[in-house]
Amino acid sequence: MTPARQRRMWLVLLILLGAGVATALALTALNQNIQHFFSPSDIALGQAPTARAFRLGGIVEEGSVARLGSGLTVSFVVTDRFKTQPAQFTGILPDLFREGQSVVAIGELNNGMFVADEVLAKHDETYMPAEVADAIARAQVKKASADSSSIAAPAPAAAGPKGY
């Protein structure tokens, strides 16, 4: 093998080795930083991790926002219209955080309380993240099946339309 060829081979090997190491490092880092999304219903079903940060999404329940004392800690309840999850955040909340609006927070579960490190801002009050909308729709389905299994199904509308 000519020296040039040999050098090239070493170079290629070095690059491949480097690429391999880099890829391994990247995938490890990726794994450690993946945040899954869970709705209050998911948490109620025990699907959310208890020792890892994740994203909690839903609607801020009306009347649930309360300031603890005179400090910067705020407690509120996240709901997907089926199940609820109490949450807490210390710091300044983003402008678009409001009761009845969608919210996505990043944090951990601590004895049933979701302690948020970050509450994400939306860019528009009419904007709802797709994942939250999806979570609510799924919760509606669960709620409907829960309702129908515990209560007799409502009588079908024998009466005709009310003229609408």
Add this chain to the structure above:
Amino acid sequence: MLPELGNFALALALVLALCQAVLPVWGSYSGDTRLMAMARPLVVGQFAFVALAFAILTHAFLVNDFSTAYVANNSNSLLPWYYRLSAVWGGHEGSLLLWALVLAGWSIAVAAMSRSLPQVFMARVIAVLGVIAIGFLSFMIFTSNPFDRVLPAALEGRDLNPLLQDFGLIVHPPMLYMGYVGFAVAFAFAIAALLEQKVDERWVRWARPWTLAAWGFLTIGIALGSWWAYYELGWGGWWFWDPVENASFMPWLIGTALIHSQIVTEKRGNFRAWTLLLAIFAFSFSLLGTFLVRSGVLTSVHAFANDPSRGLFILAFLGVVTTGALLLYAIRAPRLEHGGEQPFAPLSRESLIMANNLMMVSACAMILLGTLYPLLADAMGWGKVSVGPPYFGVLFTWLMVPIVLLMPFGPFAKWRRDSFSALARPAATGLIIASLAAITAWLWVNDLPWRAIAGIFGGAWIIGMSALWAWRLLRDPARRGSFNGGRLGMWLAHIGVGVFVVGVLVKESTTIEKDVSMAPGDRIAVRGLSVEFEQMRRYTGPNYHADQGVFNVYDGDRLLTTLTPAKRQYKARGDQMTEAAIDAGFTRDLYVSLGERIGTDGAWAVRVYHKPFVRWIWLGALLMMLGAFVAALDKRYRRVPASEPTEAPTAQQRAAPALNAAARQG
């Protein structure tokens, strides 16, 4: 009536773009000079109509024409005129029109400044630019027309998103688009080069000034976005690894690799295929960025309106352009590698630039993985995930370490072969300077975090070695003249990187952030300064009401300044916006912003930040941009040689100056 005219102008521009894409390139193959000569007039025509459409849209905003849907969606009669102007590109449709305008503008510039280049080559370059114009114009006309009417006309506009009512918005997108479109020019040059029967390396020399300018614009565009986010979003962050930010950063990384790889190809004839590939990818990543931002596949604070039909269109366009280019590359590039390739030693300028390229491409791949992973996970059914910023932050920092360490050697290293002993001298000097700087900082400031020390060391290493290089060059009378635009540009840009490194590491490790509850009369101490909350006021702006806090900043007993952060309520949309108050300084920023009312006795949640050296981040970017422009304007790109060689210089001819340079350690 005018919007209809605007629509018509767009249609005409599209027709001209079609001609521009087809006729000259046909002429280039059939040898028809008349067809090829049509390239320039077609470009001028296309520009004229796109500019007309843009002017009409601007006019619609200025006169509050709410019968145009785009104006109704993004403007309001209470909006000040200068924001009405920038609202033209504040939404999806208008920003596309800006893209098309910038593209047409660059096309004219390229056409005008390339009269000395072979006609066949230029005909193809302009044709490629025409294809890209077709893509954007048809995307606009068929899925995102800014001239769509709303009948009956809306009584009042929906107002520009308050986040966008800001100076930063006025300049950030245009600069960004100048960068993206500039890479389209490099792309067009690469395609034209591949289409030649015998790939001519002169394409690199012609493409270099355009690529440098594009990279400069992209650098400042990204920096402006970062600066704007810092003071506008109200919580002092300057980079969030948001998918939209990543979308602009990836082409920048490829662009950095490209401008360095082009040097090697022009001066040594190496990396020919690789440089072509980088040029293709730089533009492809620009298009990918456009796709990611507008298609709705990724949720982000920045994203434009989600619409699947739009996403499909851009993806198809991106697919056609990129796969077409890469197909051409796969077919033509193999013919490149024979002859003219200069071997180089493991320690040489070529290998250092290769290391640069490897790092840049790796960083880009790593960011691409993190940005697209949520998409992949969703497609594979692994659930809805998002990738936390630490993934990007940690990996990118570690990738920067070799870059910071190796970069200063580039200007010192000889082409083809250098030796450790030759490089040891400047390295030793650099090490001494850097150590001195780090030790001084450590002694001067109590409890300086190790990251800040590392940042100062790294920055001083780069700046010190650069200064040494310039000093050596300038004090040698024989070589003083070679400190031309290209070298000066490089010097500025590299120093910019050093400044940036200092800024980032010092700021990130020494920032003090205090979220506190303050009532009027309260004081808070922050790093030797005292911030007093004097009172709250209420006032009304052109299209908003505001609660404004008055904060006095004292250094001991001396009043330094008064900061007035505000919380605005915009009348039209009812949105609420935080306006931070910043006392900017070269060595530190003091940043105060309001949270919300606490209780009923006038207390407010307040954010007080002390951020040392944060301005250095954007100062570094500014220096990089300046360096790029200075290098792009180097006289030798504009000089038309007396006899332009028709054949590329042979290996021997190329080796001669290199050997001379090696002797002088250029």
Add this chain to the structure above:
Amino acid sequence: MWRYALPLLVVIALGVLLFQGIGRDPSTLPSPLIDHPVPAFELGTLADPSVRVSQQDLLGEPYLLNVFASWCATCHLEHPVLKAFAEEGVARLIGLNWKDQPDDAKRWLVRAGDPYALILADESGAVGIDLGVYGTPETFLIDANGVIRFKHVGELTDAVIEREIRPRLLAWSDGAAP
């Protein structure tokens, strides 16, 4: 020579991935509520808030529920399509005025024309949230038993009506089980 084709192959793989990504966009993928009953609601009408309408009252015949607002420009764009559909009389067109000021909505409808048989006022947006609405306009096709059978996100076009709505309405009126 294969290494020159490598970039091309990588890009094609990436393209497939991205295509999957937008293919899963909510508008083309069925909402979880498809084939499930409309979530229970009770709202006042836009014309008279004291007149309350619940989802029970709407049973008996299929209807199109169009979520709109006066501030939504795309809603203005789809308005002619809605008017034409309402005029045909194949099915009831019911409007859900979402996150809007009633006065603004009424004013706009006076100027643009009112194609709706009935308009429900959802000022707070709560019912919309229950329906999984995350932007306007959205249109739901609900059958006579109150089950959601189709949802369209974005501007309603004649193409969507022809392709998705009309065939279903036809099938149901022919007696096929809705």
